[in-house]
Amino acid sequence: MKVKELCAQLGWEIANGEGEREITGGIYCCDLLSIVMGRAPAGSLWITVMGNVNSMAVSTLADTACVVIAEAMPLDDEALIGAKKGNVTVVRTELPVFEAALKAAECLGLL
Secondary structure (H helix, E strand, O other), X not given: OEHHHHHHHHOOEEEEOOOOOEOOOOEEEOOOHHHHHHHOOOOOEEEEOOOOHHHHHHHHHHOOOEEEXXXXXXXXXXXXXXXXXXXXXXXXXXXXXXXXXXXXXHHOOOO
């Protein structure tokens, strides 16, 4: 399933990018960027509350399908610039990380 299809089904906002990438690596939830760099599967839906420029760089390094910013946390201007430069798809939801992961897993047929 493409990121944009998942967002349409769940009512999540795409804050940057087109959402054309396929989610092929499952779902990964983590806020510690050094762990995400080494453990997030390529093509995964990465869910975090960290809406800063470093998260955008880590998404690029880990090759995630997108970054989902949970709990309606802000995406600062520097992060948005970094997302545009790195071609990172950024998604926003008001749901907490766990609930966002459950909803995404249901849509992706992982449960």
